[in-house]
Amino acid sequence: MRLLAAMGLALSVLAAPPAGAADILPIFDAHLHYSHDAWESVPPQEAIAILRQAGLKRAMVSSSNDDGTQRLLAAAPDLIVPELRPYRTRGEIGTWMRDETVLAYVEERLKKYRYAAIGEFHVYGADADLPVVRRLVELARQHRLFLHAHSDADAVDRLFLQDPQARILWAHAGFARPEAVREMLARHRHLWCDLAFRSDHATGGKVDAAWRAVFEAFPDRFMVGTDTFTPERWHYIGEHANFSRAWLADLPKDLAERIAWRNGEALLGRMMDGR
Template sequence: MRTALRCIVVLIALAWTGGTAAVAAEPIEIFDAHLHYNWEPKPYYQLDEVLALFRKHRVTGILATSRPNAGTHALVDAKAEGLQVVPFIRPYRVRSDIQSWFGDPVIFDLVQDEFKRGYYRGIGEFHLSGKSAENEWVKKTVDFAVANDLYLHAHADDEAVEILMRHNPKARIIWAHTGFGLSTDRVTAMLSKYPKLWGELSYRSGITDGAGKLTAEWRTLFERYPDRFLLGSDTWVPERWASYGEIMASYRAWLAQLSPKIAEQIANGNAKALFAEKR
C-alpha cells in the first residue's frame, strides 16, 4: 500500500514538472571586471588553474590586467573557450610604479608600445589621488585613450576622477571600487554628472549590512542606475586568489536580493555591453 502511495506521489510530481525532474538553477554568470594576473615575481596560480577557477565559479568574462603585462598576454593567448578576455594595458612594470607612473614619460612610452599589440580595450587599473591627476602625463594618457577608443580604469578618489574628466570630456572611466567608502549621495552625484562613468564594486563598503542584507541606500542606487555598475575580484594579492570563490559567492548573495533583470545587468550584462566585440 505504501509503495503504491509513493508511486502516486512521484507520478503527480512528474506531471507537475512536465515529466522531468526539477533541476536547480545555475548560479548567475559573472563578468569579473577587475582582475589582475600579476607575474611579479610569479603568478599565484598557473594559467590552467586560473582558467579552471573561472569555469568552477561561472565567470564568463574578465577585464584582464597584470604587472607586468605578460600575465595579460598569457590570458589573451590562451583563447579559453567560454571566456571573454578584455585586456587593459597596466602602466606598471613593478609595484613601485604605482607611486610614480603619472610623472614618468617612460610609462607613457610603455602604454604606446603595448597598444601596438592591437587587442587592448583600455588602460589601467592605475592609481591616482587628488591633484596628482593634474600631471601632464596623465592628460596625455587620457587623450591617448580617447583618441584610440580606450576605457580608463582608475583607482582614484572623486577629486581625481573629476580632474580626469576635465582633461578630456570624452573620457570613459571605470571607477575601481566606486570610491571605497564614499557616501552614496556623492556616488549618485558623480554618476549623474558623468554619463560615461561606471562604478566597479570590489572592496566597496556599505552595500550590505552586518547580516548580509542589501542596504536601502544601495538598493536605491542600483535601481536608479542599473546600467552603471560592474563586479570585480581585484586579485592583487595571493589572498584574493585564494578566496576567489567566496568573493563571487558574496556578490551572488546580494544580487539575489535585486530583481532578476537588474541582477543580471550588474553581474554581467553591463560589462558585455561595454566590451562588445568591435565590428
C-alpha cells in the same frame, strides 16, 4: 584588515547558490590582476580553471607587467577581457604619473595588442593633471578605450575636464558613500563604477537601502569585481563571486543581471568581440 575582509566574504557566501548550479548567475568580473607574483604561484591554466569554476562569464584582467594579462588571454580568449596597466612593476603604483618612460611602454603595448581599457591605475587629486596622466587620457581617446581609475572624486572630475567624452570605470566606486557615488554618476554620464573589494552595500545578503536607491537610479552604471591585488586572493575568486550572487539575489532579477554581467558585457566584452 585584509584577513578580516576575506573572512567576512567567506561567511557571506553561505547563503549563495552552490557553484555549478544550473541556474547560477553569471558574473562579469571587472577588476582582476594577474601580476608577476601571481603567475609565479598560480600558472595560467590553473588561473583559467579558477575563473571558470567560479562561473565567470568574462574577466577583465590587468597586470604588472602586461605579460600576465597576455598569458591569460592566450589561454582563454573567450573569457579574458584585457586592459593595459601602466605599471611595469608593483613599485610604480605611486610614481608612474611622474615617470615619462611609462608612456613609451604604454604606446608600445597599444601598438602590439588589443585592449578594452587602460588601467587600473592609481591617481588622486591634482596629480590627474600631470603630463603623463594627460597623455594617458589622450591615448584612451585615440584608441577608444575605457580609463579604469582608482581615484578620488577630485581626480575623476579632472579627468573628465581633460576629455568630457572619456569613459571612466571608477574602481571601488571611489570607496565613497552611496550618496557621493550618486552625485558623481549624475554629474558624469560616461562614468561607471566597479564594486570590487567593498562590502558596505550589503549585509547578510540584504542590500543597504541607500545603495539600493543608487542601483535603481543608475541600473546600467555598476559592475562587480574581485581585485586580486595579492596572489592569494586568486584562491578566493569563487567565494567572491558567490558573495556578489548572494546580495544580488536581494535585487529584482533584471537589475541583478545588469550589475552581475550585462553591463560589463555590453560595455567591455563587446569591445573584444568587435561589436
